[in-house]
Amino acid sequence: MNLSELSLAQSARIVAVGGDGALRQHLLDMGVIPGVRVTLVKHAPMGDPIEVRIHGYELTMRKADAAKITIDTDLKRSAPEEDPDEKAYVANTQEIPHPGLGEGGRYHEEQSALLPSKPQGAAPGSPVHLALVGNQNCGKTTLFNTLTGSNQHVGNFPGVTVERKDGTVKGHPEVTITDLPGIYSLSPYTNEEVVSRRFVLEQKPDAIINIIDTTCIERSLYLTMQLMELGRPMVLALNFIDELESQGGAVRVNELEHLLGIPVVPIRAVDGEGVDELIDHVLHVARYQEGPARQDFCPSSGIRSAVHRSLHAIMHLVEDHAERAGIPLRFAANKLIEGDTLTRDALDLSQNERETVEHLLAQMEEERGLDRQAAMADMRYAFILNVTARTVVHPKESREHRRSHRIDNILTGRWTALPAFIGIMALVFWFTFNSVGAWFQELFEEGIDASTAWIDDLLSSWDIAPTVHSLVTDGILAGVGSVLSFLPVIVCLFFCLSMLEDSGYMARIAFVMDRPLRRLGLSGRSIVPLLMGFGCSVPSIMASRTLPSERDRKMTILLTPFMSCTAKIPIYAFFVAAFFPGNGAWVMTSMYLIGILTGILVAIVLKHTAFRGEAVPFVMELPNYRMPVARNVGHLLWDKAKDFLERAFTVIFMASIVIWVFQTFDFRLDTVTSNHDSMLAQIAAPVAVLFEPLGLGDWRIVTALICGFLAKESVVSTLGGLFTPETLQATLTATTCYTLMVFCLLYTPCVAAIATVRRELGSRWALIIVITQCLVAWLVAWLVSTML
Amino acid sequence: MNIQSWIVLLAVVALFVAVFRFYMKKQRRNKGCGGCSCGCNDCEHCGL
Incomplete structure (x- = not known):
């Protein structure tokens, strides 16, 4: 019998793990090893993938991968033999006094006496470099923010951190700490695992802080053991210990420290409890270069x-x-x-x-x-289970887990998952575009209009020359102001995305959507970068790094720009106000749907042409639902608002002035009486021919589209400068306007997104994306214009 | 043009130059080394 055949809530013991390559190694690293008990928790709405409970946490995998795992449902018959040598190897640890590892005092003196030849590390006051390593979603970035006082983005989704980040520890200016992407082992399974492993091996930090999620301590200690094998000084930080203790669980810290041979410090990363003690210990082991006291995890006698x-x-x-x-x-x-x-x-x-x-x-x-990989994983887990049997009192079921289970009955239930997903996304868009976001936007617009009128009056009262007056009002204020009013809508959308991610729902979406996405040649994990694409393409392209295959990464990056980002909202709103008043919600929704549908069609084409083959295996941990932390959400919103304001006052500001100059003067630098004689008209006119078939052969529209390459919001500021409401109504019809909106939705991403693609995939792919998107945009816009 | 117009024009030009310099500086900082796509953002990693 294999794992895919297990019935709901049925338990079995793993007999053998089939398959080969990186996926098998990853499954072994995640604790899927012979002899371990596994329970089927649920199927995704379309029957695939499945969610299993193993080592006290939830793991998802596809049925095809589960079919390679042989199981035995007779739990007694398949129970692993007890090995007395193994038990004796992890000595009886009753009444262990505080071992005092990673501290000064007599313990340190005793250890130094035992290892007299050990080299001394950095002297007090000299630079110390620490690395922060741990599983995905165990609170690394939260601890990093607490330690450094910085505002790095954190989320309740495995793989939020995709590149290393450095910071200085508060109160210790000489101590630098590097936050590394979350990993489950030091096997090179995904890109971020390679980054973390390379950093620890090559950069040789003075000490490592290994933070673990205490609620699934067995799986977390697997990475700890591999880090200990490196022989670097390290400290183990037990995060979420409060969750364990609140349900009657406990960790005997002294015994754990004694058995592992490294300092162990319980912490609460979110509010900094225990963090001072952690820093004291890690600085001690870094300065005295005290490596782990234990590196040998297998007994010399017995079955292993x-x-x-x-x-x-x-x-x-x-x-x-x-x-x-x-x-x-x-x-x-x-x-x-x-x-x-x-x-x-x-x-x-x-x-x-x-x-x-x-x-x-x-x-x-x-x-x-057993084969070699399974034997190694089995040896490590045998040691871990022996250690935790002596040091950890497991609670029956944590409150968080019970709550998550209840919520999941609806959000990932067979018949309720998809309606819940559609409902939540509809709620997000309603909140952003129709209620709170729209209300704040109106408020903002009124403020901006009042400020513009005040400056206009001021310039008139100073008797400023008409050209300079026009530069300030028609150039700068019209350009920057038209974009600035969309700040509330953008902040609202990011607020919603952040709530989805921090609560843990984003991971569920990946689980629910894996099967439909697989038909497009992608894995469920790709849904996260794609959903983030509705916010901004730049972080979503970077988020694709969590995908463990190059094929999936490239495909996801190619599709991300089809998701309508927040920078395009001002464009839609501008045209909706002019041509579709009263139907704004329908027109906006249709834009998002066209973007998604085009993405699906392009994915199908890519699947059968450039990206043949199977999507990456879907093996992912489902985190418990957690209440989003207001501070984290606040930081994220502030970052996004700051980023938007920075763009409005840099790119849009400069573009507005440049456009104004080009539209006000001709090539002799004489002021033009009609826009048709301006430099802008002369430059854009030849390109406008390409847009004749779409009914968009006006040089002003082409100019706006060219400016949109810098930043999508520039389309609006340029159109605002080149058209009056009357001339716009005279130039475009509802059909051509809708065609133009579709073209804006699909054509080349902005320069920031292109630069990110270039950084991730190289110049060739960046160029391919620009050309492909423009061609697709023209084609879809032409189809729309002929159909309407 | 009167003196007030010249002052406003000069202020706009000065602001443009300051914003341009800030923007270019930020672009250079964001770019990193760009030598590889491993995500390390460490210029020494690939020798650039």
């Missing part, structure tokens, strides 16, 4: 002794290579056993040595009865 012997044999064999490559020896041997190609290449073993390693591993596999 085969792993122990092969590991040590390989360590002896590759010692000189590891030293030359600058890779910690134990880590190198472990990764060699797991078949990690990056480590194997770096070690540069001879043919003879490679064959010896292979023989050792074949012997180990025969003795252990």
Whole structure:
């Protein structure tokens, strides 16, 4: 029987994990190993993927991947044998006094006496570099913000941090800390895992803070063990311990510290509880270079002794290579056993040595009865389960988990998930465009109009020359003002997206939407960058880094610009006010739908042409629902508002002046009496021919579109400068206006988004996106113009 | 043009130059090294 055949709420024990490559290694790293109990929690609305409970947390995977995992529903028969050697290896730890690791005083003196040759680290006051490492969604960025006082974006979704961020620890100006993307192991499964691993291995930080989610401590300690194998000084921070304790759970911190051989500090990252103690400990281990007291996790006797012997044999064999490559020896041997190609290449073993390693591993596999990757994961989890059995009192079920389960009955229920998704998205758009956002926008517009009128009167009273007067009012104020009024709408949309992400619902959307997206050649994880695309293309393109395959990343990045970003809202609102009063909601909704439909069509074409093959496997942890933290949401909104204002007062301001100059003067720099004689008209007229078939062959429209390349809001400011309401009504009809809106929706992303694509995929892809989008936009606009 | 017009014009030009310089500086800062797409944003990583 395999995992995909398990009935709802039925439990079984894993017998074997099939498949191969990175996905299998990832599943093993996530704790899907032989002997572990697994329970089916639910199916996604369309029957696939499935959600299982393992090691006290929820994991989602596709049925096709689950079918490769063999299970036994007879839990007694398949229970793993108890190994007395294993139990003895993790010694009895009753009544352990405080070990005092990572502290001064007598414990430090004792340890220094034991390891006299240990080199001293940075002296007090000299620079110290720390790395913040942990699983996805365990509170790393929250801790980073608490430590540094910065406002990095955090979310309740695995993989919010996609690139490292540096900051200085408050009260310790000499201490720099780097927040790394969340990882589950040091296997190179996704791009961010490679980034984190490379940083820890190559940059060699003075110490590592390993933050873990205590509510799923078994899975979290898997990464801890791999970090300990690196031999770097480190401290374990137990986050969310309050959630565990509130339900009667507990962690015996002294015993855990004693068994792991590294300092362990309970913290609450969100309000800084325990953080001072954490910093004291990490600075101590960094300055004295106190590495983990334990690195050997397998006993030399018992059923796992085969792993122990092969590991040590390989360590002896590759010692000189590891030293030359600058890779910690134990880590190198472990990764060699797991078949990690990056480590194997770096070690540069001879043919003879490679064959010896292979023989050792074949012997180990025969003795252990498991393949090498499974044997390693099994060895680590056996140690972890022994440690946690002695140090962790698990609560029956946390309040957060119970609450999440109840909410999920509706939000991911078989018949309710899709209506709930559509309803929530409708609510988001109603909140943004029809109620709160629209109300604030009106308020803003009134303020801007009043300010513009006041400045206009002031200039008139000073008797300013007409050309300069026009520069200020028609150029700057009309341009910047027309864009500025949309600030409330944009802030409202980001508020909604932030609430979806911070609450944990975004991860559920990925789970629910995996199957429909797979038909388009994408995985459920792609839904997050695509949804973020409704806010701004730049962060959504960067968010695609969490996708573990290059094919999915490229495809998602290509499709993201089809999602209508907030910068296009001013364009729609401008035309709606002029041509579709009273039907604004329908016209706006149709824009979003056209964008989504075009994206779907392009995805289908790409799936059958440039991106043949299967979407990346969908293996993701579903976090508990959490109440969004007001401070985090506030920071995000402030960042977005600041970013928008900065654009309005930089790009839009400069573009408005340049456009004004080009439309006011001719090539002899004489003031023109009619716009048709201006430089702008002369430049844009030849390009306008291309837009004749769309009914948009007016040079002013072409000028606005060209300006939109800088920033989409420029389309509105340019049109505002070139047209009066009367001339606009005379130039466009409702049909041509709608065609123009469709073209604006789909044509090339702004320069900031293009620069991000270039950074992510290179110049070639950036150019491909610009050309493809323009062609698609022209084609769809032409179709719309002929159909209407 | 009267003196007030010249003052307003000069103020606009000065503002334009200041905004342009700020914008270019910010662009350079945002760009990073751009040498690779690993996301490290570390110019030394790929030697640029």
